[in-house]
Amino acid sequence: MNSKINIDTILVTGAAGFIGSALVKALLELNLKVIGIDNLNDYYCTSLKRSRLTEIEKVSINNGEWFFYEISIEDNKLLLDIINTYNPQVLIHLAAQAGVRYSITNPSAYIQSNLVGFANVLEGCRQNKVPHLIYASSSSVYGGNTNLPFSEEQAVNHPVSLYAATKKSNELMAHTYSHLYDLPTTGLRFFTVYGPWGRPDMAPMIFARSILNNEPIKVFNQGEMQRDFTYIDDVVEGIIRCCFKKASIDDDFNPLIPNPSTSSAPFRIFNLGNSHPIHLTYFIELLEMNLGKKAIKNLLPIQPGDVVSTAARMDLLNSWVEYKPTTSIENGIKLFSEWYLDYFKNTF
Numbered sequence: 001m002n003s004k005i006n007i008d009t010i011l012v013t014g015a016a017g018f019i020g021s022a023l024v025k026a027l028l029e030l031n032l033k034v035i036g037i038d039n040l041n042d043y044y045c046t047s048l049k050r051s052r053l054t055e056i057e058k059v060s061i062n063n064g065e066w067f068f069y070e071i072s073i074e075d076n077k078l079l080l081d082i083i084n085t086y087n088p089q090v091l092i093h094l095a096a097q098a099g100v101r102y103s104i105t106n107p108s109a110y111i112q113s114n115l116v117g118f119a120n121v122l123e124g125c126r127q128n129k130v131p132h133l134i135y136a137s138s139s140s141v142y143g144g145n146t147n148l149p150f151s152e153e154q155a156v157n158h159p160v161s162l163y164a165a166t167k168k169s170n171e172l173m174a175h176t177y178s179h180l181y182d183l184p185t186t187g188l189r190f191f192t193v194y195g196p197w198g199r200p201d202m203a204p205m206i207f208a209r210s211i212l213n214n215e216p217i218k219v220f221n222q223g224e225m226q227r228d229f230t231y232i233d234d235v236v237e238g239i240i241r242c243c244f245k246k247a248s249i250d251d252d253f254n255p256l257i258p259n260p261s262t263s264s265a266p267f268r269i270f271n272l273g274n275s276h277p278i279h280l281t282y283f284i285e286l287l288e289m290n291l292g293k294k295a296i297k298n299l300l301p302i303q304p305g306d307v308v309s310t311a312a313r314m315d316l317l318n319s320w321v322e323y324k325p326t327t328s329i330e331n332g333i334k335l336f337s338e339w340y341l342d343y344f345k346n347t348f
Contacts, residue, residue: 007243009033011088013073013121014095016040018199019136019190019235021052023092026236028056028064035086037079038095039072043102043109044200051343052197073117083124090243093121093135096166099201100140103163104304114166115173122177132184132246134239137171139191139228139273139310140164148277149228149311152189152261152269160307171269178265184247185266188239191273191312195232195332196339203227204333207287208340211295212348219280221302226277226309231327231335238272241321261316273312274325286330290337 010027014020015036027034036056040046053068060066067086071078073095083091097103097113118135125133142150143159159165167189174185194204210217250262261269288294302308317323 007032007089009035009086009088010243011035011037011083011086011091013037013091013093014136015056015068016049016053017094018197019193019232020094021056021197022195022232023094023236023239024056024066025059026240028059028066030240031064033065033086034067035082035088036066036068037071037073037082038068040070041072043097043099048197048200055197073120074112076120076123079120080124080127083128083130087128088130090132090134090246091121091125091130092239092243093118093133096136098163098199100161100163100306101303102201103161107162110162110166114163115169118170118173122173122183125183126177126181130183132186132243133174134186134188134242135170135174137187137189137269138164138167139189139271139312140307141168141171141189142310143307148309149275149313150271151313152271152316153259155260175263175265175267178247178263178267182266185268186242186247187269188242188272189269189312190235191228191230191271191310193230193232193235195336198232198336203283204287204336205340207284207295208291208337209344209348211287211291211293212344214293214296216296216298217284218300219284219297220300220306221308222299223281223284223297224308225280225302225306226311227280227283228273228275228277228310228312229283229329229332230272230274230312230325231332234274234325234327235272238317238321238323238325241323242270245321268320270317270320271312271314272317273310273314275312275314276329277309277311278329283329283333286333287337290334291341
């Protein structure tokens, strides 16, 4: 089976999000037609999302074709109409209710967006015979696993947050559609993505805001945590590489010893991380150095739903599409800090 495909049109859900907006700009720079969908919800400030859309508009003036629709993926009819109208060769599904901690207090938002919404995306792909679905999973699916680095071949049956459970459910739902309808699906487990235009609910933005405003930062588990921080440009590069090689059947799949990352259906799961976990204390030191201020640290116990360490094994994605991240944490934090100091210069 030839898994390479020609592409001129790509649909991206969550196009105004952190990863989505960076991806759209990169796709437009490849002179592709990109259709973006986002409901611009108020989980965090919509002004940041609209600023990202403005940046996309700037890129689209001289690159590719850009069409944007402000809709929710829970609206099945509108979603199906858009997919049918544009007939994309690849649908990249990034829209979701994000955040581990928010899922503890607002579970219904995750059920609607991450389960109902994803089912609508799958149906849209099936009914319109979309050649390839790429969707966002998460390193959170590894849950209570302590065998590092995390491998796609490990079982992920013990999630420790509802967010993680919905992402694991997405992988199961995708496999079902791959098996029943021969829909090629590629799931990408993102590992702590950071960089310019990031989400305000994630550590880089929370810490930067507090440091610059002389407010204490909450350092959970007394700082004894590690994360496989992955720079946004590296994540975008990995997604784009997967666009040009759709998921295929694993001819060596053995149902007696099943590999969770492949199948006898056109289904693949990959980690998309950096494979170099960073201690939280070093991460804070880099922020202090680049922001020019020391942090006031409030050391706290670990929060429910959190894990102590994450680290991605990256050999599968490397062998699949020759992907290797290239941005060091030192350079990544420098670029993030420069953007933050400029974008939020009137807030501190």
